[in-house]
Each structure stands twice: as structure tokens, then as C-alpha cells.
Amino acid sequence: MKKLINDPLDIVRESLEGMAAAHPDLIKVNLDPAFIYRADAPVTGKVAIISGGGSGHEPLHTGYVGKGMLDAACPGEIFTSPTPDQMLGATHKVDGGAGILYIVKNYSGDVMNFEMAMELARSEDIRILSILIDDDVAVKNSLYTQGRRGVGTTLLAEKICGAAAEQGYSLKDISHLCRRVNINGRSMGMALTSCTTPAKGTPTFEIGEQEIEMGIGIHGEPGQKRMTLKSVDEITEMMALSIIEDLSYRRTVREWDEDKSEWQEVELINPPFQKGDRLLALVNSMGGTPLAELYIVYRKLAEICQKQGLQIVRNLIGPYVTSLDMQGCSITLLKLDDEMIRLWDAPVNTLSLRWGL
Amino acid sequence: MKKLINDPLDIVRESLEGMAAAHPDLIKVNLDPAFIYRADAPVTGKVAIISGGGSGHEPLHTGYVGKGMLDAACPGEIFTSPTPDQMLGATHKVDGGAGILYIVKNYSGDVMNFEMAMELARSEDIRILSILIDDDVAVKNSLYTQGRRGVGTTLLAEKICGAAAEQGYSLKDISHLCRRVNINGRSMGMALTSCTTPAKGTPTFEIGEQEIEMGIGIHGEPGQKRMTLKSVDEITEMMALSIIEDLSYRRTVREWDEDKSEWQEVELINPPFQKGDRLLALVNSMGGTPLAELYIVYRKLAEICQKQGLQIVRNLIGPYVTSLDMQGCSITLLKLDDEMIRLWDAPVNTLSLRWGL
């Protein structure tokens, strides 16, 4: 394994130190417990939005802290959920008095650590809601699994909810909006190569020179199925169709009921895409795939959507949710409504997503 | 070789088609001859800035077309300079009547193809100047080589000159500014892995599991020297010091003399960095290196600059000038003055560099 690192155990800290040195105008970094927060936090009267998860997916989440997006991000060790004290520390730092939303990717580790953080914060009377992102259609059912993983839709939810918070939405409204983004977003990923976690030092899985892994998550874990290498047009078609033809995913999730002050099991159903729907398309690199290849994916994706009567009205193409050095890509399609479009277009100024500012 | 492509020979075209489909509001694409230009071109009365070069370095140059930066970019085949008809076509499309500046990276192919384009355009009485970017300190002398390669400073020159053009600078002033950026910018790159050009299908060079290549260019060509793998702190120090300790590079370049209507040999000398200088630091990924690692590079670079009495007042960290899927990074340091800082900060709206808009 060759990487631009010193000790594998210092990567997360040293990388945070680099961010702190590079962008003092935008963000501040707390090293122990580790979290990044807006330089101007807390923003009084604004709902604060916090996310986090294992490191190795940069720019998710640390690159999305700033005006119009996240108030704080909690990076765990590489591919390891952050610990409750990180979320609690971030919560204290960005609490502007209008409540806090945790945006949590649906992995058992993330869910449990964020839940523990919420329990701790609530015992201090801090108002917190959380929304799970579970958009990965490669995971077919939720009965026999942990449920779908949270992938590309996460960053879309962070952007849209961040804009809503900036515009003065209430905590309750933002949490509903976040849930709406989640159930309208679907993703599918694939890998040409595995990634190499620095601590292990060898690729997480072996894969042949003529093989690809479809339905991969973002942790270098093996995917849904192994197949022989195909052209990008075929790969794009397989991914796009698994998303578009994914009908009504149904699962129960735990959400906090503020009135009853307890966890509730809530059933959520994804509405299917329909002809005429307006979409945001995210074509995402897993890290090692060149930008030019992503545009070839987009080319085919646009053609498929058009054929299906779906209109891509916004897009984002690049390395946004990565798995270290993995080569491969993912597609996320999010069904938009007017409100989401307006919030998507709102100004944002973070290290890795910026417009209008 | 596994890549997200159809036929290796179609990559450039299909990628351009994807860009055209994705960003019709920002850019337009001409397929034959191939070039990308601002959607609102020509901008009457504004100097137009055109660059180009082999593909495989994305987002350079195609990702930098738009308000405040390039008017057009001409992508060649992968790692192959574009042909004069591309530059001529782009020139016709973006000529706003105030003259044209070609920003050319110093490779024999780029130089010759741009020169031929200029000869053709001048025969049509179009006013064109060109500036060579030759900032790669890995190339020690210019007597026994083609001279230094153009690497990271290119995009800094494109941004700064693009802002100047937007603000109404004259062609002559922009060309002087561009030259000033060039002689004040220095770069050094290194690779952990080779890249694989799609047509060849195997890595351009072999490199062992414990080896790195220092002083690499951006075409997957072998570098200055091979050495054993080192920590990122050591690697960063070697790169930073080769830049900082590079004293007064001296070479003659051919520049067009408008008064005499002929090529002139001009001697250029890079002023050395001095204590107190304000710098822009670009920490650039060669493509396959994760963002988190770049921040570790930046962390050390900031420390070194501080020790040397150099102030980094602006920075840019990410994959900006790449070599396909190569893992590795480069550092560019540009000595800034007030005017350059103002122009750097000016709004820009391109696919891959955007702020203030």
C-alpha cells in the first residue's frame, strides 16, 4: 500500500489539522473529540444541522460544513462511525437555540452512536431530532438486513436542509423536509476496484482484471454481485434502471416523537418515480475514477432518463461521496419539487460545495 | 485495465457530449473540431482567453470555461496536444473584437500546434498573443531540454487572467499579467502509481510497491528520479524545498511582437521567493489520491512555509490538474501581489472552479 500519509493511525487527525490550517475563515476544528464546525457557530436562532460518519468518504461530511449546509460534521476513524462524545461536543458548539437536526446514514454503527449522543443531549434538555438516510437500492429488503445504506442522498439532504435552516425553517419543518428528500432519493453504486484502508494496508476485497462489483456501498465492503466488466453504457443502464424501477421500498424506522418524548416506529414508503418527474442527478466518483469518465456516465444517464420521460433539471458530477481510492461510481436520482429546487439553488459556501457566495 | 468507458477512441467525444448535456447554461460544445466555449460567447469588447492541451488532465482545461476564466478550451486526444483547427475554431467562436490570449503549456506538441493556429488566425487578421506556462521545477535546465513543463500554474494563470479580461483589461496588459503569473509560479509533482492511458491499457511505467517517482509531469511520463516510499511529511518537504529553493530559472521563450509583427526571443527570469512573500498554495491531486491525503500534505506545507517566513494567503486543495487515475500530488506556489489577489478573489463560475457567483 502506498499512500500520502505518515502513521495510518494519525490520518484523520492530521487531515483535520490540514483543514484547520487551510480554511480558518470558513471552519473551525476541534481535535478531541473530533469535529469540524462553522467558523461563525453558533448561529443564534437558526436550527443547527449536524452530520457525521466514518472518515474515508471525503468530502462527505467535513467538506460540507459552512453557510447554507452543515453546522458541524463529526468524522470517525476511517470507515468507523464516530463516537457519541464527538456528536455531543459538536452539539454544544453549534446549538443556536432553535434545535438540532442529526442527519444519520443508516449503518448500525452510525445509528447506535448517534442515538447514544441524542440520549446524552436530551438529558441536558437540548432539542434534537434525527433523520436516517437509507437510499441505496442495492440493498433490496429491510427485513433480512440492516435496511438500506445511506449513500449519495445524504449530501443532497445536507444541502437542502442546510439551505432551509439558513432561511429560518423550524426544526420540525426541516426534519420533515429531510425525510421527504430521503424517501425521494435513490442511489446505486459500483466498483471497478476495491479500496485499501490504510490500517489494513491491502485491498478490502480481491477483484479480477475483468470483473466489476455491482451494488457496492461506500465502505469498500463487497457489493451485491460480481460480474464481468462491461461498457460504461451498459453499466450506467444497469444502475439507472435499478434506481428507476425500484418501486415502493417500505421499512420502519425509529424516529423521536417530541410530543410523547419517546422513540416511535414509523413506516416510510418511497414513492416511485413517474413520467414527468423532475430529478436531480448526482453522478459520483468513488474516489479514483477520473472526472472525464463520470461525464460519459452522465451522457448515458441523461439519455436513459429522457427515454423514460424523466427530466434531469439539476445535476452534480464529481467526487462527492467517496470510498478512499476506490475506482467506480454511483448514481443518485432525487425527485425534486419546487421547494427543493429553490433550496438546492440557494447559496452555499463550504469547502467542497459552493455557489452564490 | 478497467475504466468506465465504451471504446477508448470515443472517450474524449463522449465525455464532451456528457458535459454538453449536463451544463448547457454554462458552456457549449463543438464536437468537430473539438472545443468547449462559454455559453454567452463571444463577449463583445472583452479579451478572449483560450487554452487547451491533451485530455486526461480534467478538470484542466474544459472545467475552467466560463465567466471569469476561460472563454474556450481545446481538448486534444488523451495526453495529445490538440490540433490547430481546434484552436482556430475556438478562436472564431469567442473572438469579441478585443484580441485573444492563448495560454499554452510548454510541451513541444502544444507549442507547435498553438503556433500553427496563431499563424492561421493571424493570416485572417485576428489579434492574438500567447503566453507559455513553464513552471515545473523538476526540469532543471532549459539548455538540454524542451524547457520546463507547464503544470499547476496554468490554472492559476487562467483564473487570474480570466478575471482581468472580465474586468476589461487590454490584451497587452493581460499578456503581461499572464507572464507575471508564470514567472512567479513554481510547481513540483510526484507519483505513487503510474496512470493507465485507455488506448495502451497498461500502466505507462512500472513502479514497485515501495517506490515513488519524484518530479513527475502530468502525462504519466517517468519523473526525475525514482526513490523508496517515504512519509508524506518527508515527501512534502522534498517538494516544497525544491520549489522554495529554486532560485532564478532563466530561459528564452518565443513571444509575438505585435509592433514588429514577428516572433521575438525573450529572456525570462523567475524572481526567487523571499521572506515575507505572500503565496497562493495549490495542493493538487494527480487524480487517484483522496482529498484527506491532500490535507495532510497541506498541513506540512503550511508548517514549512511558515518556518521559511512565507505566508500562504490563498490556497486551493483538490484534483485540479490530473493525470487520469494516477495517485500522487503536486504542489504549486505562486507569489502573489495585490493585483493578483484581487483578481484571484474575483467571481468565477465554471464547472470546476466557482465562487462569488
Added chain:
Amino acid sequence: MLEQNKDYLTDLDAAIGDADHGLNMDRGFKKVMKQLPQVSDQDIGGILKAVSMTLISSVGGASGPLYGSWFLRASSVVSGKQELDEEDMLHLMEAGLDGVIGRGKAQLGDKTMVDVLNPAVDAFGRAVVSGKDMLEAMEQAVNAAEQAMKDTKSMQAKKGRASYLGDRSLGHQDPGATSCYFMLKSLFKTLSCPDD
């Protein structure tokens, strides 16, 4: 023991997870080892609670909250004790298991830590009921844990990261179940001969 098996656990996790389990456990338990001298004057409940807090704030991932919950709940039933008899140990293990299930909602057969913790409690309980002394009961619990750990190979994962693999998780031993076996083994060692 965890340190020696760090790579082994990580390799197990690479096969059906994300290749970090060994590192996570090693990071957490190294911190615990560092901290133990500072809390050695406390009662067993206090020590276990301190261990819990350390694990929660340093392991992360799925295993952090789960191990943290095991120790937290375990600590709550032995607070104030300086020594544990067989009964205490049984309660401790039962409480720990409850903690893990309460946090992670896994059922028996889901191919998780629970599949080791549960049979270990059972074996310990049976041994105590049949009059075995602490050391014998522990031995049986550890033996049961070892067998149960191996049995996770033939299970299909329904919780955690490995569940995404569907039937491709078959044939691989669960990393969390494996670390539980190591943890039980060394915990018993520590608790039974606290001066080692």
C-alpha cells in the same frame, strides 16, 4: 489478546464488512489498558463503568456502542462489589447481554456478537446451577463461546454491515462474534485472577 488478534479480526471484517473491526477493538482496549491503573482502586462496578465509557468514546463503529452497552449494563449489577461470586458473574453476563440486545436489536442467529454472548451466558448459567465453581463455569462459558463463534460461519447475517451481502456472508465467521469470544476469555481471566 486483542492486540495479537487485531489483524485476524480485521481480515474477518474485510471478508464481510469494512475491514476495521480489529483496529476498532485494539484502539478501544488499548485505551482501557492505559486507564485501568487509574481506576484500580474502585469497585468492580466502577471499573466496568469506566471501561464502558472509554469504549464508547474510543471504539466507534457498531462495536463501540455495543461493547460500551455490555460493560455499562454489566457494571450496573455489580456496583459496590470488590469480588464476584458465581451468582454475581451470571447477573453481570446477563445484564451485559441485555445491554447489547437493547442497543443493537439483534436476535439469535443474526450472525452478531449476540450469537456468542447468549450461549456463553447459558453455559455459565447451566454450570452454576449444576454446582460448578467459578473457574469451571467460566471454562464452560468460554468453550461454549468458542463453539458459538465457529457456528456463526454457517449463519446468514441479518444485522450490521454483513447483512448487505445476503447469502455471500455464509461461510465467514463473524468478526464481532469472534472479538466477543476473545473478550470473554480475557475478561474471565482478569476477573478470576485480578492480580495477573
Added chain:
Amino acid sequence: MLEQNKDYLTDLDAAIGDADHGLNMDRGFKKVMKQLPQVSDQDIGGILKAVSMTLISSVGGASGPLYGSWFLRASSVVSGKQELDEEDMLHLMEAGLDGVIGRGKAQLGDKTMVDVLNPAVDAFGRAVVSGKDMLEAMEQAVNAAEQAMKDTKSMQAKKGRASYLGDRSLGHQDPGATSCYFMLKSLFKTLSCPDD
């Protein structure tokens, strides 16, 4: 011939350049082959000029302008001709070489195409002066080119991409020199037996 040697040229370029020379030449000369039927009614000057334009707009890289310049200048000295005698051919080759040098500014020994084109012209000229006929002179030129191509191995590059390698370019044959040898060989074939 270039198509068959595409990978060979690219491999040579990978060693001291950027691994595209074979592809560049193949792309250009394939276009030329496609276009030739349309210009076959023109005189040799016209054909060479058309070839030049096609190469310039399709090869790219360093070799595109250089080959383009070779053909452009070569065409200028044989315009109007339907056939070439030994004299014409010598002028053609001299002009082509001038074109390449004018564009690329390489000197003999810089490890470039010039190191093949120059000795080929010399050999051809010597042969003509000593009364050899077209075919014999061509054979000598091609032989000289072949030797010169091999001789680039021991040169250190001073122009083009390979120059960045310093003395690491030693021991490798120059890709552009090699394609020049192929080009001369097939050009002579075509020009001497135009009906093949």
C-alpha cells in the same frame, strides 16, 4: 505498416514519453488512407498537401505539426508533378526535413525524428550523385534510416517530452525516429509503385 506497429510505437513512447505516439500516428494515417481515394486525381504536390492538412488536423501532439510540416514543405517543391525523378525526390526530402526543423527546432543528435530524416536525405543524395537509380537510392535511404533509428538509442534526448528524463532516456529508441523510418519505408513504396 503504421497500424501494425501502433503498439510498438506506443510502447517506445511509454518508455520515454507519454504512451500515445502509436495511437497518434495510427489516427492520422488512417484518416489519410481514407482520404487518398478522393485526391488521387491530383498531382503529387496536391496529394502531399492534402496529406499534410489531414495530419495537421488529426494527429496532434508533437508529431502532428512535425509530420504535417514535412508533407507541407515536401508538397511545395513538387507541385504540378505527376511523376518524380531522382532529383525531385531529393528536393522533396530536403524540403520535408527543412519543414520539420523549421517547426521543431531540433538539432542532429537531439534524439528526434530529425535524426532519421537527416541521414536518410544524405544517403539518398549520395546515392543519386553516384548515379544510382530511384529504387537503389531509396533502398539506401531506408537502410540509413533504419540504422539511424537504432542509433537514437544511444542518444540523450534534448527536445520533446523525452528530454525531461535526462540520461534516463539513454538506451531507448526514439518513437518519432522510429515512426519516421516506417513512414519513409512506406512512402517510398507508395511513390515508387503508385499502383500498389
